[in-house]
Amino acid sequence: MTRTIDEILADARGRLERLDPGTAHAEAREGAILVDIRPAAQRADEGEVPGALIVERNVLEWRFDPASQARLPEATGHDVRVIVLCSEGYTSSLAAASLHDLGLTRATDVVGGFKAWRAEGLPATGGAGG
Secondary structure, eight states, X not given: OOOOHHHHHHHHHHTOOOBOHHHHHHHXXXXXXXXXXXXXXXXXXXXXXXXXXXXXXXXXXXXXOTTOTTOOXXXXXXXXXXXXXXXXXXXXXXXXXXXXXXXXXXXXXXXXXXXXXXXXXXXXXXXXXX
16 A cells, blocks of 8 residues: 555644644743754754754654663653654654654644744744844
């Protein structure tokens, strides 16, 4: 069976309770882990969210799997609230769904990604708007 990326993305998003940027910001202020998965060049070009944990996409699962030897100190268990942020909210949906596959069922992402975050005037540094 073959599927298109649009079908895979829709499946991933169907498993998430996605957050608008304002809600994501509020949850991060209350202790959720906001994880920016954009590559360094993209963060340099677009800007960054102060306080976001930088974990590039290619290592995300290893860093948040509580059973991984490469896990981060923040990966304390499967109940951790992880909010994934990418540029526009596509890659982050796939990444959050992958965290669900690891048992981190509270993981989600930001609708519209960093671009929507910045457009709402939420804290950001550097890049074109900083």
